[in-house]
Protein backbone atom coordinates (compact mmCIF):
# COMPACT_ATOMS: atom_id res chain seq x y z
CA UNK A 1 0.00 0.00 0.00
CA UNK A 2 2.84 2.38 0.87
CA UNK A 3 4.61 1.51 -2.39
CA UNK A 4 1.44 2.18 -4.42
CA UNK A 5 0.99 5.44 -2.60
CA UNK A 6 4.60 6.49 -3.21
CA UNK A 7 4.59 5.44 -6.87
CA UNK A 8 1.39 7.30 -7.74
CA UNK A 9 0.14 10.79 -7.21
CA UNK A 10 -3.20 10.14 -5.58
CA UNK A 11 -5.81 12.86 -5.42
CA UNK A 12 -7.75 11.11 -2.71
CA UNK A 13 -7.22 7.97 -0.62
CA UNK A 14 -10.50 6.38 0.45
CA UNK A 15 -10.74 3.97 3.35
CA UNK A 16 -13.44 1.39 2.55
CA UNK A 17 -14.84 -0.30 5.63
CA UNK A 18 -17.16 -3.26 5.91
CA UNK A 19 -19.94 -2.27 8.34
CA UNK A 20 -20.27 -5.85 9.58
CA UNK A 21 -16.87 -5.87 11.32
CA UNK A 22 -18.12 -3.45 13.98
CA UNK A 23 -15.72 -1.74 16.37
CA UNK A 24 -12.79 -3.90 15.18
CA UNK A 25 -12.58 -1.40 12.35
CA UNK A 26 -10.75 1.07 14.61
CA UNK A 27 -7.42 -0.82 14.57
CA UNK A 28 -7.71 -1.45 10.83
CA UNK A 29 -8.47 2.19 10.10
CA UNK A 30 -5.68 3.41 12.34
CA UNK A 31 -3.13 1.11 10.64
CA UNK A 32 -4.36 2.36 7.27
CA UNK A 33 -4.02 5.98 8.37
CA UNK A 34 -0.49 5.40 9.66
CA UNK A 35 0.58 4.18 6.21
CA UNK A 36 -1.25 6.58 3.90
CA UNK A 37 -3.04 9.86 4.23
CA UNK A 38 -6.73 8.93 4.24
CA UNK A 39 -9.03 11.61 2.87
CA UNK A 40 -12.45 9.94 2.99
CA UNK A 41 -14.33 6.82 4.11
CA UNK A 42 -16.94 4.61 2.46
CA UNK A 43 -19.08 2.24 4.53
CA UNK A 44 -20.14 -0.96 2.75
CA UNK A 45 -22.83 -3.58 3.41
CA UNK A 46 -25.32 -1.16 4.89
CA UNK A 47 -28.00 -3.39 3.33
CA UNK A 48 -27.16 -6.08 5.89
CA UNK A 49 -27.92 -6.32 9.61
CA UNK A 50 -25.10 -4.03 10.70
CA UNK A 51 -26.05 -0.48 11.61
CA UNK A 52 -22.57 0.81 10.81
CA UNK A 53 -21.62 1.99 14.28
CA UNK A 54 -18.01 1.11 13.47
CA UNK A 55 -18.04 4.05 11.06
CA UNK A 56 -17.69 6.38 14.03
CA UNK A 57 -14.48 4.58 15.02
CA UNK A 58 -13.24 4.70 11.43
CA UNK A 59 -13.88 8.43 11.22
CA UNK A 60 -12.04 9.04 14.50
CA UNK A 61 -9.10 6.81 13.48
CA UNK A 62 -8.72 8.21 9.96
CA UNK A 63 -9.81 11.79 10.76
CA UNK A 64 -11.78 11.71 7.54
CA UNK A 65 -15.47 12.08 6.64
CA UNK A 66 -17.80 9.40 5.30
CA UNK A 67 -18.70 10.25 1.71
CA UNK A 68 -20.73 7.26 0.48
CA UNK A 69 -22.45 4.16 1.79
CA UNK A 70 -22.86 0.96 -0.19
CA UNK A 71 -26.19 -0.79 -0.05
CA UNK A 72 -25.75 -3.83 -2.28
CA UNK A 73 -23.45 -5.91 -4.41
CA UNK A 74 -24.01 -4.10 -7.69
CA UNK A 75 -21.83 -1.38 -9.19
CA UNK A 76 -24.44 1.32 -8.73
CA UNK A 77 -25.45 0.44 -5.16
CA UNK A 78 -23.93 3.63 -3.81
CA UNK A 79 -25.67 6.37 -1.88
CA UNK A 80 -24.37 9.73 -0.79
CA UNK A 81 -23.81 9.54 2.96
CA UNK A 82 -26.57 11.32 4.82
CA UNK A 83 -25.96 11.89 8.51
CA UNK A 84 -29.57 12.13 9.78
CA UNK A 85 -30.93 8.76 8.64
CA UNK A 86 -27.60 7.15 9.55
CA UNK A 87 -27.67 8.36 13.16
CA UNK A 88 -31.39 7.66 13.41
CA UNK A 89 -30.80 4.05 12.32
CA UNK A 90 -27.80 3.77 14.62
CA UNK A 91 -29.86 4.85 17.61
CA UNK A 92 -32.84 2.74 16.50
CA UNK A 93 -35.04 5.82 16.47
CA UNK A 94 -37.38 4.77 13.68
CA UNK A 95 -40.21 3.75 15.99
CA UNK A 96 -39.81 6.76 18.25
CA UNK A 97 -40.05 9.09 15.29
CA UNK A 98 -43.18 7.32 14.09
CA UNK A 99 -44.72 7.55 17.57
CA UNK A 100 -44.05 11.30 17.73
CA UNK A 101 -45.53 11.70 14.25
CA UNK A 102 -48.71 9.91 15.34
CA UNK A 103 -48.95 12.04 18.49
CA UNK A 104 -48.61 15.25 16.53
CA UNK A 105 -51.14 14.15 13.94
CA UNK A 106 -53.76 13.34 16.56
CA UNK A 107 -53.23 16.80 18.12
CA UNK A 108 -53.72 18.54 14.79
CA UNK A 109 -57.47 18.02 14.39
CA UNK A 110 -59.49 16.58 11.48
CA UNK A 111 -57.22 13.76 10.59
CA UNK A 112 -58.21 13.33 6.95
CA UNK A 113 -57.09 16.85 6.06
CA UNK A 114 -53.94 16.58 8.11
CA UNK A 115 -52.85 13.28 6.63
CA UNK A 116 -53.50 14.40 3.09
CA UNK A 117 -50.95 17.16 3.69
CA UNK A 118 -48.30 14.84 5.01
CA UNK A 119 -45.75 12.94 3.04
CA UNK A 120 -45.03 9.38 3.98
CA UNK A 121 -48.54 8.19 4.76
CA UNK A 122 -50.03 5.77 2.32
CA UNK A 123 -53.63 5.82 1.15
CA UNK A 124 -54.19 2.42 2.81
CA UNK A 125 -53.71 4.07 6.18
CA UNK A 126 -56.25 6.75 5.39
CA UNK A 127 -58.85 5.64 2.82
CA UNK A 128 -61.41 8.32 1.96
CA UNK A 129 -64.59 8.14 4.05
CA UNK A 130 -63.00 5.89 6.64
CA UNK A 131 -61.20 8.54 8.67
CA UNK A 132 -62.68 7.44 12.01
CA UNK A 133 -61.57 3.89 11.45
CA UNK A 134 -58.11 5.10 10.45
CA UNK A 135 -57.85 7.35 13.49
CA UNK A 136 -58.72 4.33 15.66
CA UNK A 137 -56.02 2.39 13.82
CA UNK A 138 -53.41 5.04 14.65
CA UNK A 139 -54.51 5.03 18.30
CA UNK A 140 -54.15 1.25 18.29
CA UNK A 141 -50.58 1.53 16.92
CA UNK A 142 -49.81 4.00 19.69
CA UNK A 143 -51.30 1.69 22.35
CA UNK A 144 -49.12 -1.13 21.00
CA UNK A 145 -46.07 1.10 21.17
CA UNK A 146 -47.03 2.16 24.72
CA UNK A 147 -46.96 -1.50 25.72
CA UNK A 148 -43.41 -1.93 24.39
CA UNK A 149 -40.29 -1.50 26.47
CA UNK A 150 -37.64 1.08 25.49
CA UNK A 151 -35.41 -1.79 24.38
CA UNK A 152 -38.14 -3.08 22.07
CA UNK A 153 -38.80 0.40 20.65
CA UNK A 154 -35.09 0.88 20.06
CA UNK A 155 -34.63 -2.45 18.31
CA UNK A 156 -35.34 -3.31 14.71
CA UNK A 157 -35.29 -7.00 15.64
CA UNK A 158 -38.86 -8.39 15.95
CA UNK A 159 -37.52 -11.40 17.89
CA UNK A 160 -36.81 -9.19 20.86
CA UNK A 161 -40.56 -9.00 21.56
CA UNK A 162 -41.59 -10.85 24.62
CA UNK A 163 -43.65 -13.98 23.82
CA UNK A 164 -46.25 -13.05 26.42
CA UNK A 165 -46.91 -9.78 24.60
CA UNK A 166 -47.53 -11.69 21.39
CA UNK A 167 -49.98 -14.01 23.20
CA UNK A 168 -51.79 -11.03 24.74
CA UNK A 169 -52.24 -9.61 21.28
CA UNK A 170 -50.34 -6.48 22.21
CA UNK A 171 -48.18 -6.76 19.17
CA UNK A 172 -49.56 -6.61 15.67
Ligand SMILES: Nc1nc2c(ncn2[C@@H]2O[C@H](COP(=O)(O)OP(=O)(O)OP(=O)(O)O)[C@@H](O)[C@H]2O)c(=O)[nH]1
Nearest residue numbers: 018043044045046047048069070071072073074077
Ligand atom coordinates in the same frame (compact mmCIF):
# COMPACT_ATOMS: atom_id res chain seq x y z
N1 LIG B 1 -24.55 -7.05 0.17
C1 LIG B 1 -23.48 -6.33 -0.10
N2 LIG B 1 -22.39 -6.94 -0.59
C2 LIG B 1 -21.32 -6.19 -0.84
C3 LIG B 1 -21.28 -4.80 -0.58
N3 LIG B 1 -20.06 -4.33 -0.91
C4 LIG B 1 -19.37 -5.38 -1.35
N4 LIG B 1 -20.12 -6.52 -1.31
C5 LIG B 1 -19.75 -7.87 -1.69
O1 LIG B 1 -18.83 -8.36 -0.74
C6 LIG B 1 -17.90 -9.24 -1.36
C7 LIG B 1 -16.48 -8.80 -1.05
O2 LIG B 1 -16.24 -7.58 -1.70
P1 LIG B 1 -14.78 -7.14 -2.12
O3 LIG B 1 -14.90 -5.90 -2.92
O4 LIG B 1 -14.03 -8.31 -2.69
O5 LIG B 1 -14.20 -6.70 -0.74
P2 LIG B 1 -12.80 -7.03 -0.13
O6 LIG B 1 -12.63 -6.17 1.07
O7 LIG B 1 -11.76 -6.95 -1.19
O8 LIG B 1 -13.04 -8.52 0.33
P3 LIG B 1 -11.99 -9.49 0.96
O9 LIG B 1 -10.91 -9.66 -0.06
O10 LIG B 1 -12.80 -10.73 1.20
O11 LIG B 1 -11.52 -8.84 2.23
C8 LIG B 1 -18.23 -9.21 -2.84
O12 LIG B 1 -19.03 -10.35 -3.13
C9 LIG B 1 -19.04 -7.94 -3.01
O13 LIG B 1 -19.96 -8.02 -4.06
C10 LIG B 1 -22.46 -4.18 -0.05
O14 LIG B 1 -22.55 -2.98 0.20
N5 LIG B 1 -23.53 -5.00 0.17
